Amino acid sequence: MKILVCIRQGTDGEINPFDACAYEAALRIKGAQVTLVSMGPQSCKDLLLQLTRLGAKKAILLSDKAFAGADTLATAYTLSLAVKREKPDLIFCGNKTLVGDTAQTGPMLSEICGASLITNVMSIDLADENAITCTTRSLGVQTAQFPALLTIERICDLRLPSIMSRQGEVEILSAQDLSADTSKTGLAGSPTRVLKTFENETGKRKCKFIDAKELKNAINEGIKKSGEKLTALPVTDKKISKVYIVGQSPRDFANSISDDIGVIELTNADDITQKIKELCPNVVLWGSDALSKKLAAQVAAKLELGLCADCTHLETDGQKLFMYRPALLGSVIAKIESLTLPAMATVRTVQEASPIVVAAGFGAKDQLDDVEKFAKTLGADVAATRKAVDHDLLPYSLQVGLTGKTVCPDVYIALGVSGAVHHVAGMQRSGTVIAVNCDKDAPIFDYADYGIVGDIKEVLAAFFDI
Numbered sequence: 015m016k017i018l019v020c021i022r023q024g025t026d027g028e029i030n031p032f033d034a035c036a037y038e039a040a041l042r043i044k045g046a047q048v049t050l051v052s053m054g055p056q057s058c059k060d061l062l063l064q065l066t067r068l069g070a071k072k073a074i075l076l077s078d079k080a081f082a083g084a085d086t087l088a089t090a091y092t093l094s095l096a097v098k099r100e101k102p103d104l105i106f107c108g109n110k111t112l113v114g115d116t117a118q119t120g121p122m123l124s125e126i127c128g129a130s131l132i133t134n135v136m137s138i139d140l141a142d143e144n145a146i147t148c149t150t151r152s153l154g155v156q157t158a159q160f161p162a163l164l165t166i167e168r169i170c171d172l173r174l175p176s177i178m179s180r181q182g183e184v185e186i187l188s189a190q191d192l193s194a195d196t197s198k199t200g201l202a203g204s205p206t207r208v209l210k211t212f213e214n215e216t217g218k219r220k221c222k223f224i225d226a227k228e229l230k231n232a233i234n235e236g237i238k239k240s241g242e243k244l245t246a247l248p249v250t251d252k253k254i255s256k257v258y259i260v261g262q263s264p265r266d267f268a269n270s271i272s273d274d275i276g277v278i279e280l281t282n283a284d285d286i287t288q289k290i291k292e293l294c295p296n297v298v299l300w301g302s303d304a305l306s307k308k309l310a311a312q313v314a315a316k317l318e319l320g321l322c323a324d325c326t327h328l329e330t331d332g333q334k335l336f337m338y339r340p341a342l343l344g345s346v347i348a349k350i351e352s353l354t355l356p357a358m359a360t361v362r363t364v365q366e367a368s369p370i371v372v373a374a375g376f377g378a379k380d381q382l383d384d385v386e387k388f389a390k391t392l393g394a395d396v397a398a399t400r401k402a403v404d405h406d407l408l409p410y411s412l413q414v415g416l417t418g419k420t421v422c423p424d425v426y427i428a429l430g431v432s433g434a435v436h437h438v439a440g441m442q443r444s445g446t447v448i449a450v451n452c453d454k455d456a457p458i459f460d461y462a463d464y465g466i467v468g469d470i471k472e473v474l475a476a477f478f479d480i
Contacts, residue, residue, distance in 0.1 A: 377430025
């Protein structure tokens with residue numbers, strides 16, 4: 015069995031964490047012949063050489079100036095040339111990268127290559143010789159015929175090389191080597207453009223510091239203010255016509271830019287593609303749930319359209335759609351436009367949660383029992399930061415943030431949460447935010463209405479003693 019693993023080098027020079035899981039998952043398949051493929055500058059060769067020591071017999075580096083500046087569609091096209099050259103039975107991709115966090119390249123690649131697709135994979139079963147069955151994060155158990163492409167969640171840790179391991183070979187291929195159509199690669203082949211970037215200050219509030227004894231009153235005040243959530247969706251003065259939403263979840267975003275809104279049923283990629291061809295809309299908006307993101311990427315590849323991911327804000331001049339999304343782990347906001355029609359975007363739609371959410375950060379690692387007791391007392395849902403999940407303190411399904419889910423409760427209580435912007439992206443539309451942290455300079459206080467500086471155990475003990 016031949017498995018091709020797509021990897022990307024991160025800004026830190028290391029393999030993207032989700033791609034590392036994909037590589038390890040491939041190495042665990044008995045008898046598999048694993049090949050790595052990456053697109054990037056020739057300096058990526060050193061990383062690929064290191065990674066071949068873990069078990070891949072060879073690696074392929076797609077490197078050419080013509081590949082530079084690629085968005086997800088242009089990247090998927092370039093990778094597809096290597097896929098068609100290698101003819102693997104399976105293609106493994108990380109579910110997303112920490113740089114772009116779009117989760118688009120894998121589904122687009124599957125569409126261009128004609129491979130079956132399973133996204134958000136949590137476990138793999140290869141009992142059938144001609145098919146693969148996977149348990150997914152939110153779409154249940156799915157089976158796909160070979161050739162198939164899987165996008166892998168963070169389900170395992172990449173092994174370390176043994177002392178006796180040897181490096182494999184790295185083959186460097188140019189656009190000419192691949193017979194690439196350079197009008198479809200790099201910046202030239204990218205239907206989306208970043209117009210500008212600026213520091214992300216979205217969601218900042220004026221924090222009132224209170225004593226631990228006032229926690230219960232702050233929670234009650236937040237509940238009383240139910241319905242006064244920050245929408246973060248300012249309505250534009252000018253409107254754009256012929257906006258269609260796929261499913262109902264993007265309606266608030268559509269309302270912010272248009273009075274002319276239609277609905278396309280969330281069914282399958284072929285039917286939605288045909289509907290878009292018939293309707294000729296100016297804008298198509300999708301939700302941020304797993305199914306919507308998967309279908310949006312497939313449809314974009316079918317129609318060769320630009321697709322902007324995880325938008326937190328939209329605006330229009332009446333003719334064009336401008337999309338805003340966090341980038342670089344949420345540290346900056348990028349303003350993006352599409353060069354193709356319809357302009358398409360997935361938007362950060364809110365997932366259902368209890369009126370109160372209690373979030374545990376890494377700072378709560380020694381008080382998780384107290385946190386769960388506290389949440390149960392309030393009838394609240396428990397959430398987690400990425401760092402808490404990465405350290406196996408809480409399950410991935412609870413993760414809130416840029417690489418997790420978005421919630422919008424009446425009251426959001428952050429316990430031991432540092433306040434990294436990639437976490438804030440998933441909770442900034444909450445009603446009242448209460449933060450507890452022993453570090454008075456923790457960034458979370460910039461995004462909180464109430465702050466308590468103190469030890470979590472002592473603060474919760476005071477809550478139960480009242």
